Amino acid sequence: MSKNSVHITVNGTAYKREIEPRLTLVDFLRDELDLTGTHVGCEHGVCGACSVIMDGRPVRSCLIYAVMADGHDFVTVEGLGSKDGSLSPIQDAFWENHAMQCGYCTPGMLIACHHLLEENPDPTEEEIREAIGGNLCRCTGYQQIVEAVKIAAQKIHGVNL
Amino acid sequence: MSAPQQFKYITKKRRVREDRRFVTGKGRFAADFKFPGMLHIAMVASPFACAKINSIDSSPALELPGVHYVLTGVELAANINPLLSGLDLPDVKRLPLANGRARYAGEWVAAVVADTRHIAEDAAELVAIDYEMLDFVIDPEEALQDTAPVVHPENGSNIFFDKTWTWGDVEGDFAKAEHTLALQAKWSRSSTVPIETFAVTASWDEGREMLDIWASIQMPKYPEQIARALQIPVTSVNVHFDVDVGGSYGLKRGIRQTVIVAYLTKKLQRPVRFIEDRLENMAGGEMHGPDRVFDMEVAYDEQGIMESLKITATDDCGCYPGRAPLQLGKPVSAIVGPYRIKSARYHARSVSTNKTSQEAVRGFGQAPTNFAIETVVDRIASTLNISREEVRRRNLIRSEEFPWRIPSGSEYDSGDYHAVLDKLMRAADWDKLIEKRNSFRNDGKLAGLGLSTCLEPSGGNSSFEPLFNPKNDTTTWMESCLIKVDMLGGICAMMGTSSSGQGHETLLAVSIAEVLERDPDSIRAIHSESVGALPSNSPVGSRMAIMLGGAAAGAAKKIKNQVIAIAAHNFQLPEDRLVYEGGDVYVKGDTERCLRWEQLVDIAHRQYHNMPIGSEPGLQAQHTWEVPTGGAMPKEDGTVQMYPCYAFEAHIPLITIDPGTGQVQIHDYYIGHDCGTVINPDIVRGMTFGGIAHGIGAALYEKFQYDESGQLQAGTFMDYLLPSAHEIPAVEMIKHHTPSPLTEFGQKGSGESGYLGAPAAIASAVNDALAPLGKSIATLPMRVRDLEELLNS
Known part of the structure; x- marks a missing residue:
């Protein structure tokens, strides 16, 4: 099969690869760039486990071909924390509040919540549920995730919820 | 009852150590x-x-x-x-x-x-x-007919299993009863569907x-x-x-x-x-869950006191009988729920059809059974016009009656069901919820308040294996832990199984820390490779807090005893003159005469000349624990002690149903929960909330539907609906702790909590909402289309 050239930036690092046009972005991230933090859940855009941030907005990387990502900028779960290894407020709040069990949906959830807090520093419970409404979790019943977002908001903005 | 144990680490909030790798994208999943x-x-x-x-x-x-x-x-x-x-x-x-x-x-x-x-x-x-x-057969009732196509012609029929047990004087109790009623309840094929x-x-x-x-x-x-x-x-x-x-929840x-x-x-x-x-x-993938029809009969008196219960459970196993048919077996361990029912008959049938096979799903068949029993209890309440909570109060086993032996032979270890129910109803403000429900109704909505009181058998000793298969004489369902203290004093604990979100590394660290009085964060917990691992039966049956926690505590006690023996030898004093504190050992009344942890470990690893004569060098211990109360084959009459510990949960949801579309909305959700001593409160909360969400899915959304030609109609997340954060409400959890007398710290299981009572509670709420219309439904899931059809019928 023919190959296409793709230049993309992920977590601040520029990559260039020659790939098959049918390769999805999530497989590209996982298999070509070894960024296995982004997970495959349903491969049809429903579960949100593969969420990444593309040019500042969360997207489903299973619904995007890697060739379509050419020239774009991405953040994955590996890029949420600082370079020194310290956790971002939302990562730390997830850990503090045990906002996960198996950890499989967690990277996608973090992407959704990270984006929410960037857009809306003081989200209501409803707004939080709206923001994670496209990310399925089978472990938590979502409650400790919603609580973690509130904790993170407080930490970031000192918002008294 | 003895005073509750005081703990240094157990029961306390502590970050779950596994979570750090998950939030950084550094988990190591099979596809990685x-x-x-x-x-x-x-x-x-x-x-x-x-x-x-x-x-x-x-x-x-x-x-x-x-x-x-x-x-x-x-x-x-x-x-x-x-x-x-x-x-x-x-x-x-x-x-x-x-x-x-x-x-x-x-x-x-x-x-x-x-x-x-x-x-x-x-x-x-x-x-x-x-x-x-x-030719093929999809419907289990049809599969039972003589004329039906046989899925496995070699087997001669579609019946994989068909057996009836009678425990106590069922016919006598029915004959004497003031009232009897019969109903059918259906639990459709769904599963845990991990992401x-x-x-x-x-x-x-x-x-x-x-x-x-x-x-x-x-x-x-x-x-x-x-x-x-x-x-x-x-x-x-x-x-x-x-x-x-x-994610697995039993399934993988x-x-x-x-x-x-x-x-x-x-x-x-x-x-x-x-x-x-x-x-x-x-x-x-052969990972569907129970698919079950219950034919229930109950004998009860004018006060709503249940005397006897007859259950026929017909389970559509699908194609192959792995462990799935045994999911009809676990409910034997709690066949009368949390109630003082004197006698019971259980007819369990596993039927093969041309569908993918079942696999173990959270609760191993107990959640459907709980739903069927609770449907019966609600029906008694409405028939006698007694409130649902009052019928339950009259039938629940009383705290002073434990240990309580049920007709099928299992003895419930401990509990205070009335206290949990009362606490829950106070916290939820039941009367106010009724007012809220009524005000919804006054606004023209269909509104319902649900109630369920259910058990979570935990710590499984797998006695359903010999009960369902006479050639299987398994009577142990052990779990092991190996602890190794290295030369520099570091502690490493090993388990012989994988984890799917239960936080076993945290469990091991905290259990060992509690016994050895060492900082849990200094204790490493690892998953051994199987070839070098001690026996394990994996995290099934809500068993790991009990069994892995127990094995870890057992091994830690051996380490502690070795350390004390080394100190006694070096002080030349009897052990009862010494005090162990935080890993150090000092002489009672003379804290200056102390051997510190690092010194004691060093003696064990390097100074054999300072070790007690004949002792083993190094500092390591293993403990393999048999399930408490386990170890016996079922008796001739099918009675058996199946699970050691019984956690209790009571649920109250308030829902509305859109009269036009049939859509259910959950407005409030309360759970009263008692799993004994809680080892890590965040883990228990999470499992319970997750179990409720899973139960809501099974009650309202999830179904592996097959069409008449045998094609699966729900093979994607577009048509097999998993509840999102929109469908799952915030849940308030009311805690109660009745320790188990059988376990190291008083803990019971919680891995299946929430799921065991949520479907029954949602069904109860839906039926409460339908009651003013004179309608009812006893089939799960109660999907939008099912309710719409019912409302328009």
Whole structure:
């Protein structure tokens, strides 16, 4: 099969690869760039486990071909924390509040919540549920995730919820 | 009752150590492991509900560049032993790939092996199979008829299991009863549907003669089952239990998948990986859950006191009997729920149909049974016009009556059901909820308040195995822990199983820290590779807090005793003159005479001349714990102590139903919960909330629907609906702690909590909402379309 050239930036690092046009972005991230933090859940855009941030907005990387990502900028779960290894407020709040069990949906959830807090520093419970409404979790019943977002908001903005 | 134990680490909030790797994207899931030369599999699935496979022509697939092999069911069957069945059905062979006959739509017929998954999928479409369609049966009631097509002709009928137990004077109690009622309740086929599908990589190392396995597995005796199927020693199977499992809740028993990749890696001498895609998982992964019809009869008096219960449970097992039929067995351990019912009859039937097979689902059959029992209790309340809570109060076992033996032989360890119910109703403000419900009704809405009171049998000793299969004489369901203290004083604890979100590393660290009085964060907990691991039965049956926690505490006590013995020898004093504190040992009344942890460890590792005569050098201990109350075969009458510990939960949801569309909205949700001593409060909260969400899914949304032609209608997340954060409400949890007298710290299980009572509570709420219309429903899930149909009927 023919190959296409793709230049993309992920977590601040520029990559260039020659790939098959049918390769999805999530497989590209996982298999070509070894960024296995982004997970495959349903491969049809429903579960949100593969969420990444593309040019500042969360997207489903299973619904995007890697060739379509050419020239774009991405953040994955590996890029949420600082370079020194310290956790971002939302990562730390997830850990503090045990906002996960198996950890499989967690990277996608973090992407959704990270984006929410960037857009809306003081989200209501409803707004939080709206923001994670496209990310399925089978472990938590979502409650400790919603609580973690509130904790993170407080930490970031000192918002008294 | 003795005073509650005081704990230093247990019961306290503590970050779950596993979580750090998950929030940084550094979890290590099965699909994250890659090996040089690794090959990939795609499955060829049967499109028919039942078909004879006349021939398979693999040559067009093999011509595609990058394709290495096409494995057929015929080849595989000739080279392996059939997979383990939970029942004594020697003529029903369960094989990883269909052999000669495909028995459900989606069953895997061949496995295509290629350089990439893409190529394997392309090639799978090129495998030419000549099928001859055969008659099939989808409906379990129809499958029981003499004229029905037989799924396994060798078996003679579609009945996998059919047995009735009578415990106590059931007929006498029914004859004497003031009232009886009968109803049918249905629990439809759903499952836990983890977000990660099943994934497995196998690599055969000819030099070590070792089969290495990395899998998203949660399965008792997995290495042994692989070895038996492949006819190799268990010592040649090495399961890497340090793989993080992306959700399971009982389900991930991928033995078929594993045997396929294991056979292929040996055959092709390359690592082989299979990651199910969503359709492979839903249609062919053989991971559906119970699919059950309950015919219930109850005898009760004018006060609503239940005397006797008759249950016929007919379960649509699907195609093959792995452990799934045993899910009819676990409910024997709590066959009368939390109630003082004197006698019971249980007729359990497992029926085969042309659907994908069942696998173990959270609660192992107890959640459907709880739903059926609670439906009966609500019906008694409405028939006698007594409130639902009052009927429950009159029937619940009282706290002073524990331990309480139920008719089927299990003894409930402890509980205070009335206290939990009262606490819950106070916290939820039941009267106010009724007002709220009524005000919804006044606004023209259908509104309902639900109630359920259910048990979570935990710590499983698997006695349903011998109960359901006389040839199986398993009476232990042990768990082990090995603790190694290194020369510098570091503590490492090892378990012989993988985890799928239960936080076992945290459990081990905290349990050991509690006994040894060492900082939990200084204690390493690891998942051993199976070949060097002590016996484990994996995290099933809500057992790990009890069993792994107990094994860890047992091993830690041995370490502590060794340390004290070393100190006693060096002080030349009897042990009762010494005090152990935080790992150090000092002389009672003279804290200056102290040997510190590091000194004691150093003596153990290096100074044999300072060790007690004849003692073992080093500092390590292992403990393998038998299930408390376990160890006995069922008696002739089918009575058996099946589970040691019984956690209790009571649920109250307030819902409305849109009268036009049938859509349910949950406005409030309260749970009263008692699993004894809580080891980590965040973990128990999370499991309970997650279990409630899963229960709401089973009650309102999730169903593996098959059509009349035997095709699965719900093979994607577009049509198998998983509840999102919109459908799941905030839940308020009201805690109560009645310690178990049988466990190390008083803990009971909580891995299945929430799920065991939520479906019953939602059903109760829906029926409360329908009551003013004179309508009712006893079939789960109560989907939008089902309720709309009912409302318009």
